Structures are given as structure tokens and as C-alpha cells.
Amino acid sequence: MHRRRRTASVLSAAIVAAAPLLTACGSGAHPGAAAVVGGQRITVAQLEGRVNEVRSAQRAATKDEAQYEQAIAKSGSLTRDTLHGMVLDRVLDRAAKDAGVGVTRKDVQQLRGSLEQQAGGAHGLETVWLQQYGIAPARLDENLRTEIEAQKVAASLGADMNTADGKATFWKAMSEASKELHIDLNPRYGAWDVQKSGRVDAKTPWLREVTPAGTPQSA
Template sequence: MSRTSRSVPVDSAHRRRRSAARTRVAAVGLVLVTGFALAGCSDSKAGAAATVGGDRIEISTLNAKVDKLEQAFTRNNLSLAGTSAQLEANQAELVQLISRRVVDEAARRNHVALNATQVLQARRALEARLGSPEALQVRLLQTGVLPGEVDEFVRTEALKREIAKARGIQLDSAEAQAQLNGYLSDVASSMKITVNPRYGAWDSAKLSTTPATYSWLAAGTQPAAPGLVEVPPGAESGT
């Protein structure tokens, strides 16, 4: 009995030491994760995924969009699996957020705007072209546009066409599209856009981001550079 009674404190102390060790390991892991999350924020304040003309796009806003995108992919039996895919989704969603602000600024400078009726008409035209509202949602979802953001996508694409008209650009060829993109690039260059290096670097000439690279990802699995979200083929005549 005496031996047993002496062994109890020893076991308790051992458990406490093991518990303390696990706590230290967990704390170190948290520091490492937090360090990665906040790494490379010199060009943007901590908490900002990007700044556009002084306006912040919060990391929390971007993360919420990607979470909703993953949920929408799951509901539609689409795949958004793996670290590289998640990183690509983050960059692509950020490009959308930035590009919308660029188009809005270009529209303001050219004194063009769209009302709700015009946006609805443009959306109905796209839905008719693709066969149904659901078909449009699925088509755009595959390019990273959430179902709840279809109107915003349609408005942005329609604004591009109105900007082109205001500048005398007829969007009937690849050269004309390049001319419009060149103008939007000039607008973007004047807006002081910076991106948190965690998501790459902003390239005004391409209206996109160059992909971030991560040493802990194997070669060949780095995220690809996100492209512009374009209106479905043939939809330019929708408005």
C-alpha cells in the first residue's frame, strides 16, 4: 500500500509534464500557422488581402468567399480539393474583387452606369443563350463566380461593353478586346493597387496576379496564375 501510495504522485506528475509538453507543441504549431498567415504583409496592412486606391479588401472577406465557393462546388458535384486548388481559388477570387473595382472606376471616369433593369435584361439574355438560369450559374461557378454574385458578374461585363462604347471601341475582334483591356490596365495602374504577397503580386498589365510560390509545396503543384473571368462565348450581344 505504501508503495502504491508513493507511486500515485509520480504518475500524476508525469501526466502533468506530458500535458505541458503537448501544450507547448500546440503553441508552437499555432505560432507557425499564424506566422504563415501573416507573412509578407509589408505592402498591405495585416488583415488586408489587398488595397485598391486606398480601400482595403480584407483577408476575412476573401476567406469567406472561398468558403462559399467550396460549399457551392460540393453542392454541384464539382471538385475544389487539394492545397494547390485552394491557393488558386484564393488568388482567383481576389482577382475578381480587384477587377470589379477597376471596372467600376473606369465606368466612373467615362460617365457610364447601368440600372437594375439593364442588368436583369443582360442576365436574362445570358440565361437564354445557355439554356436556363441554372446552366448560367453552373457555367460561372466553374470560373469562380458564386451563385449569389451572378448579377454582379453580369453588371461588370455589361459595364465593360459600355466603357468600350464610350471610348469608341467596337468589341467585335480580339484586337478590340485587347484595346479595352489596355485601357483598363491604364486605369488599374493609376489606382495604387497592392496585394499581400501571400496571394502573389498584382500585375496591372495583365489585370491579374502573378502566382505566389511556397517552398513547402512540391514542384509542379504551385498555384497557377488566375485569369480574368470572361463572359461566356457569344454573350456579348446580350445587351
């Protein structure tokens, strides 16, 4: 499992490396929206639902309250990371559409089967994805689809993601897709950097991130 760098985790690392330079770009014109991507809303309720899925899975996977608290501490930025993933998925979908590539159910089944063998079974794979990437078991196939989609976009561009040039080519396509979608984040969750095609923290100290009831505030 450790030899294989999941595309989404590589993308996340690139976003984290970007310093929080931007001011909030949210227009405030979309009440109840965590983000608007291509004119379609990702609602706060949808975002909170995704976060609750992960928290429920973390609680089910831990033996006691202390372990659960440790799991929460390790994923303190879960709400912002989850929104980043939800937006990035839509950007990737646009990039895939622009590249003329698609993902089949068979593609997902083949990748999942291979990964389950490496992880020692379905439960092992679900555990790894939950612990390392904050992906709830119910979202695993959806996440693997995104992984394959990213690989196909990179292949269509002739981009080797193991090289700096390949990554630059891939990110250029993602940036173009971001521009096409006119992404608008609610300021409480940060801002969207079109050039890096990722979320960055906005300079809005008077705004707090809103998390589901009973969920500790993100750091």
C-alpha cells in the same frame, strides 16, 4: 452559351497568358489585407468568405464526395483567381467612372433573362457560371453587372473586343485605372501588373497561400 465569350473570362485568359515575371509589390503595411485598392482594403476574411461561397455551392451541386473532390481539383487556384476578380472589379469600376458609364438593374435583368433562355433556365445558368467561372449563384447578378460594365466601357472607347486593336484599347484604359488606384497585393497572393491590369504570381517561395480551413491548398 458557348458562342458567347464572357468578358471576364477573356480578361482572365489574358492574365493567365502573362508569365509570372514580377516580384511581390505588397508593402506589408496593411495587416489582415489581401489587397489594398484605391486606399480601400480587401481583407483576407472577405476573400476567404468569397472562396467559401464557391466551395459551398460546389458541394451543394455535387452528388457525392468524389465529385466534390473533382470540382475542387478543377478550381485549384480558386483563392488567387477570386482575389484577381475582386481587384479587377474595382479597376473596372474606376475605368467606368472615368468613361462616364454606368449599369442599371434593368440592364442586369435583361442580360440575365437572355442568358437563362440560352441555358435552359435559372438553374442551368447558375450551374454554368459555377462550373466554368467559379461564380457562386449568390454572386451571379453582381458578376453580370461587371460583364455589362466592361461592355459599356469598351463601347465608350470605340473598342471592338473581337479585334486585337480593340482589346489593346480596352486594356490601355484598364491599365490607366490600375495606375490611379495604386494597387497593393499581399505578397502571398502574388503581385499586380499595372500594364496588364492583372495579378501575377510573385517570386516568394517562402510564402504559402492561406486558404479557409478545410479547403485544399491551391496549386
